[in-house]
Amino acid sequence: MKLDSLSILGLFLAFLSIAGGQILEGGGLDVLMNGPAAIIVIGGTLGAALIQTPLRIFSRSLKIFPWVLFNPAFPFQQSMDKLVDWSASARREGLLGLEELADTETDEFTRRGLNLLVDGSEPEAIRNALLTDLDLNEHKTNDAAKVFEAMGGYSPTMGIIGAVLGLIHVMGNLTEPEMLGQGIATAFVATIYGVGFANLFLIPVAHKLKHINQIQARYREMIIEGLVGIAEGENPRVIENRLVAYLNY
Secondary structure (H helix, E strand, O other), rough: OEEEEEHHHHHHHHHHHHHHHHHHHHHHHHHHHHHHHHHHHHHHHHHHHHHHHHHHHHHHHHHHHHHOOOOOOOOOHHHHHHHHHHHOOOOHOOOHHHHHHHHHHOHHHHHHHHHHHOHHHHOOHHHHHHHHHHHHHHHHHHHOOOOOHHHHHHHHHHHHHHHHHHHHHHHHOOOOHHHHHHHHHHHHHHHHHHHHHHHHHHHHHHHHHHHOOOOOOOOHHHHHHHHHHOOOOHHHHHHHHHHHHHHOO
């Protein structure tokens, strides 16, 4: 994994813009600091997500969340070069010559494909087994990303609930008119939290995870094409010409 400086810059810029706008309007940042509003928005959003999401999907969403800041590596060029080398080796020594490589391969998906190849599975059987694995993993990761997308839908509503609760509190203190302005301003902080949390964090996170999921799927498709080509005994140059298109994804 490598640090995604663009995501960090985007997050910093988004919150800096809000803080800067507040200051330019003549307001103070202390007005935006409201513990009860934060509890209502964050706690309510998280609670709603837990109600609708099975535990295994929610756990996976937490597992893949670091991808937003630390992008997983998908070495298209290096893997293509390996597949071409494996093809040349298989033509010289036979498929059993790849057995040692299968034991040392670090990528679980590629290792499974190599084992199928070494075991003498038919090319179509290799393709079907790996495509099933790819599809299931893609759906699981997409479901996990949708957890953040769902929270992005709940968060603004929680902000409105927080604002209404704040206004109820204000209306209960009408005997102190000097407190009304400050009370109303504080009540609407919850709305800012809800809308901001959704649009500056939760929804962008969901889209980023879905995009990474697509890149992973294309990477694994390249692995499948390479392994099937080896199983069919194709020329290494033919395999390379087929896989080079994936480098531009």
